[in-house]
Amino acid sequence: MYTLPQNRLSIKHPHYLHTCQPRIVTHVNCAATTTTRRPKTNQVVLEEVQVINTPSPQLNSGRSPIIDDESTLQSTWTHRAWVASGCTSVFVSLAKSIVNSTDANLLLEPVLAGLLGYVLADLGSGVYHWAIDNYGDASTPVFGSQIEAFQGHHKWPWTITRRQFANNLHALARVITFVVVPIDLAINDPVLLSFVAMCSGCIMFSQQFHAWAHGTKSKLPPVVVALQESGVLVSRSQHSAHHRQPYNNNYCIVSGAWNKFLDENMIFEALELVFFFKFGVKPRSWAEPNSDWTEETEAHFPQIM
Ligand SMILES: [Zn+2]
Numbered sequence: 001m002y003t004l005p006q007n008r009l010s011i012k013h014p015h016y017l018h019t020c021q022p023r024i025v026t027h028v029n030c031a032a033t034t035t036t037r038r039p040k041t042n043q044v045v046l047e048e049v050q051v052i053n054t055p056s057p058q059l060n061s062g063r064s065p066i067i068d069d070e071s072t073l074q075s076t077w078t079h080r081a082w083v084a085s086g087c088t089s090v091f092v093s094l095a096k097s098i099v100n101s102t103d104a105n106l107l108l109e110p111v112l113a114g115l116l117g118y119v120l121a122d123l124g125s126g127v128y129h130w131a132i133d134n135y136g137d138a139s140t141p142v143f144g145s146q147i148e149a150f151q152g153h154h155k156w157p158w159t160i161t162r163r164q165f166a167n168n169l170h171a172l173a174r175v176i177t178f179v180v181v182p183i184d185l186a187i188n189d190p191v192l193l194s195f196v197a198m199c200s201g202c203i204m205f206s207q208q209f210h211a212w213a214h215g216t217k218s219k220l221p222p223v224v225v226a227l228q229e230s231g232v233l234v235s236r237s238q239h240s241a242h243h244r245q246p247y248n249n250n251y252c253i254v255s256g257a258w259n260k261f262l263d264e265n266m267i268f269e270a271l272e273l274v275f276f277f278k279f280g281v282k283p284r285s286w287a288e289p290n291s292d293w294t295e296e297t298e299a300h301f302p303q304i305m
């Protein structure tokens, strides 16, 4: 099968996402003309498209959220309640920091602490993402659902852009609630609270930043594009590298500022070696790219020019 990444276009008709419709499985051989010669990049003819009425066992076994049940992408009231509680806990720490900073005539220290929280949130997102991409499975205690979700994300990354806001954020919002509420109750230091507010807020919204990194530039709000292109939020180009072979880099999804340092210095590779020699556990990224990593979007649906 031959694909032309620079010529990929998505299908505009949403019916292909519906299980009742014939699922189109492409074996797209592109040609410059109707001959079998290898195509030029700007002339593509779909030579062979198989239309199969039965669902794909591979997709069904992998539980694509869109193909199996599109309602899994929608927010429930429980999701919204967790996001509301997470946002409230972050807002309380921020408000307490501002009030207590004002009382203590502090400005520089809380601002710097907030910046540090933002910077370390990016590092934390990378470490967490690396860990759940590479270790454990759906049966792992506590983190099993997150591990399964991130593995599914590598198969069907485009679904994150169709996932509703609270649906995408609720898992992190729940963790933030449990961690930040006790801190809000126990601590009054404005510098520490500033750090907590920025760090926890960025971690909670990292999945939204991640979703934007999968967005199409023309469909994203201009302010989001500006923040991505200025490096405040993880860029689309940087995160797209995470979804390409060898699937072992660009794990950070807040600003992506740590990705270059972590990847160039092979920090995660070093940690993987430590884990392997210490515990005998191989990370998933050591395996040849297989169906666990490979994106099915572009490979299994026709790319129409
Ligand atoms: Zn990943």
Ligand SMILES: [Zn+2]
Pocket: 153, 157, 210, 214, 239, 243
């Ligand atoms: Zn992604």
